[in-house]
């Protein structure tokens with residue numbers, strides 16, 4: 191029992207969790223990015239595909255489970271990160287009068303807590319913008335291409351149907367929930383330059399977080415060695431730049447083009 | 449002949465009467481320092497000047513003065529052992545500085561390395577980490593097996609030897625923003641983990657040494673890599689990855 195207690199309290203074990211949740215979140219980023227890139231698709235087809243994707247992401251049971259794992263990872267990673275950051279500080283109660291940390295380490299590696307906090311705030315705002323709006327907000331509804339008929343979640347349009355309380359109703363009978371138009375909210379949101387700038391800033395924070403974090407996660411889990419270490423470093427650098435960059439291009443593109 | 453010059457410098461040195469006293473940086477001017485002298489010789493020169501002026505000399509640890517004992521710990525101009533790399537303070541020369549330079553000299557800062565006086569810190573925490581598992585138990589019954597009788601793969605032997613070059617100076621702790629002893633502990637774990645003689649006690653060793661380091665008050669590892677850059681012996685971060693692997697395997701099975 192005392193050993194188990196030591197395990198939960200161990201700095202090393204806390205870093206295993208940090209690395210595991212952090213790397214899981216990197217996987218999540220790839221999936222999320224693949225979905226978001228559909229916003230580049232044009233015309234009615236693109237709008238429909240994106241909205242069908244939104245339905246899939248909110249109804250598929252496997253995605254549901256995955257999304258809970260993701261929420262858990264973010265919260266656990268944030269709380270664990272906070273505890274670790276406090277422990278980091280405790281180990282040096284009296285600092286140096288003159289210190290030159292840039293001589294031996296990257297800025298991002300020394301500021302993961304600050305970067306993480308920026309990312310956390312970003313995630314909250316992002317959830318409010320789209321997740322909350324989609325679930326509980328005044329979302330517009332997706333209509334058939336001629337703009338006349340509402341649509342069901344499976345993408346079929348209901349000729350002569352009406353929307354009442356989020357349901358498609360025809361001849362007084364409910365046929366199921368109506369498909370919402372998340373695409374429209376996204377486009378509309380990114381007409382606001384401040385929000386676009388905020389999203390770009392969030393992605394810069396993620397980029398710096400991962401420039402250190404990606405390889406650090408492997409190191410914490412003991413997965414780096416002489417053979418694969420340099421490869422993990424390079425992969426991490428590429429990941430940290432390419433993934434946030436692609437994310438950031440989307441709001442900028444939507445602002446400029448739509 | 450090398451260009452042996454004399455430079456004039458200003459020193460800002462941490463002075464602290466004892467463990468409980470509140471210390472402060474004191475400023476001293478020191479003229480005519482030979483650029484060929486080592487940093488410790490310069491400190492000797494400062495102490496001579498202080499004694500001649502009736503002051504008390506700056507206390508600092510030193511022993512071998514050739515980079516092997518690991519006792520000459522000073523945080524010089526914002527870096528452990530000063531600006532040069534792969535060196536201890538005794539191996540740092542005054543030619544690394546220019547005439548008119550101001551040089552900060554501070555003790556290692558870590559909760560687990562309390563200041564005893566001036567630049568001297570108590571590094572017995574490292575001894576206790578060693579005692580927690582940094583050894584191989586052998587029966588000295590009179591017929592001890594010759595170590596060379598056991599074949600060891602060359603790569604592993606080399607890596608174990610590299611890890612064993614750690615001199616326990618504590619520069620890794622001093623450099624780390626979290627005052628983590630990970631590089632030191634990892635070196636001590638690795639030097640045995642890579643050898644057949646170290647296998648018997650491998651699990652207990654890593655569990656106990658890591659636990660002791662945390663108990664002493666050293667911080668967690670953020671993988672910043674500052675330790676590897678500042679280590680006078682160039683101990684590699686791959687030792688920390690190995691320690692993390694060993695700890696994971698050991699804590700899952702023990």
Ligand code: HEM
Pocket residue numbers: 205206208209210211212213215216219264267268269271272274275278302303304305306307309310396399402403404406407408410411669670671
């Ligand atoms: C998309 C979101 C995120 C991803 C992909 C991510 C990824 C990572 C990775 C891979 C690491 C390295 C783990 C290790 O060193 O073992 C890490 C470290 C860290 N993360 Fe995150 N992270 C994210 C969000 C956050 C958030 C929201 C916070 C805090 C509120 C945070 C705080 C930290 C801290 C403090 C560390 C470093 C801990 C240390 O070693 O001292 N991260 N992150």
Ligand code: SF4
Pocket residue numbers: 518613614615616617618619620621631632635675678679680681682683
């Ligand atoms: S790992 Fe390097 S810096 Fe740390 S105690 Fe050993 S020799 Fe000194």
Ligand code: FES
Pocket residue numbers: 509510511512513514515516517518519520536537538539
């Ligand atoms: S005095 Fe021994 S290492 Fe410097």
